[in-house]
Amino acid sequence: MRAISLLLAVVLGAASTAGAMLLGAREVQAQQTAAGSAAPEPHATPAGGLSQSDIARMLPATDMGAGAARAGNPHPADMGDSPATPFDAASIPPNPLAPQADPIGAKSCVACHAQENVQASHTLHVASFRAGAANTGPQAACESCHGPGSAHAKDPAAPGLIIGFTHDSQTPPPTQAGVCLACHAGGARQHWIGSVHQNRGLSCTDCHNPMARLSPEGVLAKSSINEVCATCHQDIRAKFNRRSHMPLPEGQMACTDCHNPHGSITRPLLKTDTVNETCYTCHAEKRGPFLFEHAPVRQNCLNCHDVHGSNQQTLLVAPVPMLCQQCHTMTLHPNDLQSAAGLGTGPHPDERLIGRGCLTCHSNIHGSNNPSGPKFHK
Amino acid sequence: MLALKGNRTTPTALALALLCGLSGTPDVRAGDTSGTIRVGDMQFGNALDLRGWTPMLQPADPDGVSYLHAGMRRTPTGALYPYPPLADAGKPLGQGDWTYAGLIELGYLHVGGDRNAEYFRQYADWKSGAVLGLFALNFDNRKTGSYVELRGSRLSGDDQYYRLRAGRYGSYRLEGFYRDMPHTVSTRAYPIWNGVGGTDLTLPAPLVAGASTPAQVAAVSAAAPRRSLGLTRTRAGLGYEGVLYRDWIGSAAITNEKRSGTRLWGGSMFFNFPFPDDGGILETVRPIDFRTTDINLSVRNVGKLWRFLATYNGSFFRNHKDHLNFESPFALYNVAGTPQMADIKDGQFSLEPDNDYHNLRLDLTRELKWNGQFSVAGAWGTMRQNDALLPPTTCTGVGGIYIAPPADYTFQCANWNTTAALSQKSANARIDTGLFDARVTFRPTPAFGWHAGLRWYREDNKTRYLAYNPLTGQYGYISENGSQGSVVPGETGIFDPTNPLYWSRNVTVRNVPFGYTDTVLELGADWQPGRKSSLGVTYTYDHNRPKYRERKRVDEQRIKFDWVSRDVIGATVRLSWEYAKRTGDRYNYDPYVPFFSRSLPGFVDPANGLPAHTVADMRKYDLSDRTESKARAIITYPWGESATLSATFYGNRDQYDALIGRQHTRTTGATVQWDWQPTPATTVNAYLGAETSRLGISNVNDADGPDNGAVFGTPEQVNPNLGGPLYPFANQWWELDRERNRNGGFSLSHDFGRVRADLRYDYTGSLGHVGYSYATIGALATRDPASVAAAAAGFPDNKYRTNTLDLGLSFTVSRSVGVRLFGRYQSGAFSDWHYAGLDNTLSYDHRLYTDKGGQLHYNVSLVGVMLNLKL
Structure with missing residues (x-):
């Protein structure tokens, strides 16, 4: 309720501010229109009633003779040691x-x-x-x-x-991408063809805009990488606001730290060959190999972690001990149903439930290098 | 004009264009970098400026991008491009072709309220004091394309970055950077030990290791000062990328990362829950002192027909604190009731070993006829470590329990507390990986294309370890620092084929070298019925052969349909639906026999047989039969000239064929967002999101006590079946985790000319509830009346909620000087039943906790003033 109240208060406060802003905005728009009257009008109607021939006549003659120069050789020779790029x-x-x-x-x-x-x-x-x-x-x-x-x-x-490379353009996205790939093929885009972004009909200009400096780097279509990705992946962006998350909302990471949106050999467009190899890049201590391995850990970090964000501690997909009890039903202590009785406020506080739960004892859950560590106690 | 004449020419033209594009000129050699190949360091920013360059984006150009078109253009999908910032041509630098442009933003920040709230400062080192918002300085040579860029920001000594780039467009690039990134783990930690942050945790007076009462421990804990735990990730790197020779481009980068700090950890001296006033459960603090050096090399060649890419990634991890010793305050008593001979009070952890990693990968792509392409990638990798092993225990004197002859369950610590007790002195651990990936794509007509792919990946664990003590001739290890065998007779962790007390002990004697080979075949086709729509289908067969797991073969077949249309009432709609079915060979509930002492010669089956390792009806969720369906819709609707409405709807359903284990998961969610840019001066955004998820499992308590069957220790304990005497139906239970997430907010920014106002509000909230049901109270961990009553009440809900309001005013003083005033107010609420009661005490009998968890409620404000100078 408190959130809703606060929300309403902010909305009301903002509404009055917005009203003033929008009145101002209309003035700016009016000024812009006036200022733009000297320039040609939008494409829908020939400017000021000009005909196509008028427009053609008004255009300057080609300045470079590029057509003639390229007629016989569309790929001019490399300039060798010229300072040109x-x-x-x-x-x-x-x-x-x-x-x-x-x-x-x-x-x-x-x-x-x-x-x-x-x-x-x-x-x-x-x-x-x-x-x-x-x-x-x-x-x-x-x-x-x-x-x-x-x-x-x-x-x-x-x-x-x-x-054209915009929404109203008649040029199909594959043609648009082909133009870009003429120079940008290979390297990070080695696996563009067949990638999920290519298959879903994305064009390069869905993420990039080389016509304006909307981002100081990366010629992005929005002001940052994460904003670009969130254009479509809004649900993933929201997960980063959960209790445990990677530091994207704090500006320390970008989606492209782990993913290559230009295509890779993995389905989720990871930069490495497997999920775990991507994780090990920043969490190299988890790589091991350890003397004693934990099977699901070695197989895939995602068995236990939701890397985009989680309501549990340390990005876990479920609360402990429930997380562990999905697999561990061995005799004696792992398979008991933990209830509110075992909480710190319950009649029988239980170490399998309180705090880090199972991990209080099985602390080396990612693997142990201790000769007495087959159960990750050591 | 051709497009106007009909669609027939369009596909042909499209194919021609694509072909031309793909086989275009190779002359542009270093057109861009390999940044999106390497993991990490793509983003330099902080909580003050999430983008890392926000001040460089203001003010917006009042003329937009075009005099010809009102408003802004949209992406091909339909999202609006933002209005660009007013272009800054820079200033001439001397008489040459160089220009420069830059800005510096610095000021003062004041943080008030609950500034130490964990979730306020999880990844941001907010402090009151002077801050460098942004320093950016660019030098450009418009004639040669050479450039130098410097960028930096500093919130604190633990939250800052600086980066220098220089190069020439299309020719080469040099980069160097330094950054510190904070990570707060807890701000409500109360460790009692001396030496936190180091490798030796010792008890403060008056506590005595192994001889303190719970009351003494509770008193010391209550008096322990509050501390923050966390770490700082410090990275520094150098990189070069450029043309090596003709069309060959190379890159080389080295990054050195240091992580230093502390994290919450554990410490086990055996159970406390079944043994009041016994055992020891400790939440300790471990040191983080890591250094990782990464080396990335690549060389590539892009030709008209062939594209080649070779990469080497090397990573070298070093842990400068590879162990943690801790003192336990609690005394141990054996359950046999005999005088306690053992003096077990010290614990030890092996922390992560050093490791070396190498990965070499080659990618080759060739253009084919019929608008086709063939790609193949192969990689080999290895991860290795050979750290010296620690001894099995650090105890001294005698461990274990002496009852009466011949029931002498004691062991001499001297036989186990040196590395002479090991079959090998170092780990000699190694995992090799191999990858082969091939894909062929053809688009014989513009309206139809198909592809096929094959991926093979193997992980081969070559680590072999035998837990054999040459000093005693015994197998196994010392469990939980010797505590387990000093509480329960015989549970030392030892197997001895010559000793009747130990020859029936089924303990781990070998490591399990888990590995797998995964082969994936994919076939797909897509069809474009119209210029603005496409329909695709992909079939995937995934054949996984895990080693030493419950199944030797796991097969998954998946079919996915997707549909894209760019003109559904003007909107772009992307729909996908997939269905997958996973099966496998026979499920062996206990594949680990070869790794336990029962596989060794001399093992004697106990009179009542070995208790079942686990219930036979258990199905681990990464191996069980499963059906899965997923659906997703992403809609982008251009709303008038200046707004965009976008939405996402998604859902996943997983059904696991398991009586015991994970049974199902479900996720359903939706997001909607509205973006409005009526003028260059005004931007408005509002968003809402909701998601619910469920995870259901089942498990069964074994009949190990008189109040739930008491089969353990009887001949019936060998029966692994659900419904049998050891795992009766009466002890089965079910648990359901339900989570609900909501988020929403809006932002408003308007430029009045001399002043720009920003307002932003964000809300995020989650509610988690773990519910359970059980056949009878035999399922419960404790079954006395008080526990049964408490169990009936259920777990309280878990909550996490934040409200954040940001306000900012930016004043333009002159062309080169600006002032920004801003403020943030954030309130948060948190509750998690894992920490229920810990606010009152961290000590429960022989359990001692360190962390009280996140702050239950917090309010924090942040105000700042920044001076913005254009250089």
Whole structure:
């Protein structure tokens, strides 16, 4: 009840603040609209009643001769010891929806996409392109990803004439991914094909946005890795708020510390060959091998732990002794039904229930290296 | 235009584009890094700034990303991209091509209220004092693509990070970092021992090891000061990645991690529950003094047809405190009632041994015809340790019990307290792993694709240990520091084929080298009936052959259907449903005979036979027959121009074919989230989530006492069957863990121009209830009237709840100077019946606890002022 009361109080308090903010927001929007009136209008309607030919006439001539330069050699030679980055050799992907289109050069693109140019220029992605192009002459930074732009320039409102990477784009996700993989294949993306993210129809730009610096690193689609992952995996994100959890909510870890969202040879996209190998990377003391092993521990940490978050101590999937009594029904002490009688407040306090329960005695539950440790007491 | 002419051209074009994409230019060599291959250090942040760069994201660009399009673009799935921050072109550095940009945010933090609440500071070292919110300094050369980046933050000496990166885009990158990460284990710990944090826990005066009364122990415990237990993880690393030669890219990284601190631990001097005023149950504190050095090397080549990746991962763990000695205050008495000859008062743990790990893996991928791809990966790994073993016990003098000739159950500690009592002086432990993974994918037409995969993985445990004492010719070990055999005659842990007192003792004499070989075959196909939808099906056959387990073979067949549509009333919907059935060969409830003394020559069956190891109807849940079904729906709905509504619905059902053991699990949950970005100045978010889960088990108490059958020690004790005399139906019981989780919250941020206001509220709450039922009171651990009455009342609920309210105001003083005021208020509630009563006392007869558990209620506030300077 106290939580609900507090919630209501906060909602009421916030509502008045929000009202003021939104009034302010409308003003900002109005100002923005006014300011934007000098720029071309959105794509749905030709700006200011301009026809397609008007638009085509207003565009500058291609600045680089990129189309001609690439006609005979779409993959310019490497620049050897040039100070330019290897990005300068990036090719222009064909647009399956506009196969006859020719490159027109970035200057033409920027004539309309001025603000995109401002934002993109400050991203790691485009800045690296620019660094290459600055030294090697005619290149097509925009068209290296968006494909040749002539068809789009002639008919900007027609969808599909340029390779797009957003929700309204006509370019299918596999085509989008293909563009990115043209440069980014291999390495961390060696197993993209066949990964669950690829199978579920994700595009690279579901997680990345190379057109704006939304994150200082990783050209992410949101402001951090964890926010990107939580876009779809909201339930997993919520588990990190439970009593025991990995330190994601405290900003110390990212989902990608353990998972490779670009694909791996494991079903949950782990970075290593098995669950345990991933866990051992940070919990190397659990690796052993020990003189005496505990079978479910060695087989899979997830037998006992819910690594994303748990309502029990130390990420356990069930409270002790219940956790242990799922398997241990041996004669004498393991198979008794523990009840409230055994609590610290009960008539018969019982060490199998209080505090760490079973682990008070079987402390080396992950394995013992003691000659007297077959039952993990030592 | 082609897209407008009909769908027929689209698939062909799509295939062409994909093919072109996949076989695109290899000239871009070091286009990105291998960061997402290596585990760890992907995130540098802290509780003050979860992202690690939040101040760099403000203010948002009022023009958004485009003059052409109102609002923001969406991801292909339909989620809104945030408004980007106002681009900062940086400042020129000298006359050259370099520019720089940076900011520093520093200020003061005040923490009030219950600042030591465990769940407030679990992974954050909140302290009142000066803090460095963020220091970021970037140098860029727009002409060459060279850069240098420095980033750091400091909450305290145990909660900080600093990282330096330098390189040239697409050519190479150097990285060095240092970070401290805190982990609070308990803030309500009351250890009585001297030497906490070290390897020797000694009792304070007036307590005397092995000779103190429970009242004396309780008095010392009550006077023990409150302490916090926890550890700090300190990591430092260096890495390089860059072009080695032509299209070959290499990376090398070394990371050194030190973990230091303390954790709660145990200490057993035999049971107390069946033996009032006897035994010893101790919750001790162990030291953490670990060092791990990781070395990661990789080399890769990306060509038009072939892609090659070789990785080596080496990890070298060193534990600088590999044992823990502790003194037990409690006196032991033998149940035979004879004078106690043994003086067992010291305990010892072996803590984790050092270990070395090597893993070499090769991945090879080739493009094939029909838009296909073939990938193969092979890996070999080994983990090894050869630490010196500790002796079986540290006791001195005589252990065990002397009754009367010939019932002399004593043992000479001198025969067991040196490593001369061992068959080998070091562990010589080793597990080798092998992996082969192959996958082939074809998409002969854009509308149809199929794939097949084969994975083989083996874990081969080569550790062999025989518990044999060459000094005595006996097998086995000394149980619980010698305490068990000093309380119950003969339960020393020893098997001696020459001594009638010990020749029927069934004790562990060998280690069990668990291992397994897992083979997984996968076949799948997907079909795209339309441009915006796809349907997939995947069949998986998992054949596992565990070694030395209850089953020699476990097979699971799984079929999964998934459906994706990008246009369900404008929403993107991803649905999946899977069904799996696990079976196996005959379940052997006791496969461990070869590892016990009953397998040795000279073992004599006791007159009444050996008691059944366990109930034959037990099915361990990682091996039992099981049916499983899972369903999940992820929906993303673009709501107007500036909002997104997203939701997740999911459920899992597992049914285990087990009379005894885990019987079922169920999880059902849903989340819903609303994101709204009406302008660059305003963002709003609200979310709700709910999940319920159940876990049901059954077990059966053995008839070991006069009030529940008293079969133990009779000829009927050999019967392992449920419903038999040792495990009667009357003693069966069932337990159900039900958990309910709720979370919700909202956030609001608005930029008024000179000031930006942030408000955020988060609630998380869980309720856990462990319920049980039983056939008769024979199932209960204790069956006197008071216990039966208490059992009928059931366990109280477990709760965990936090409410967190964050408020922030950021003022723009000038283009380069800003001030941020912020505050947090958090209240929390916690209860867990494991800790019931421990608030009042940590001492119960011969049991002594250290931790009182999380704070039951707490309120904490945090206010801060930060000065933000653009450099």
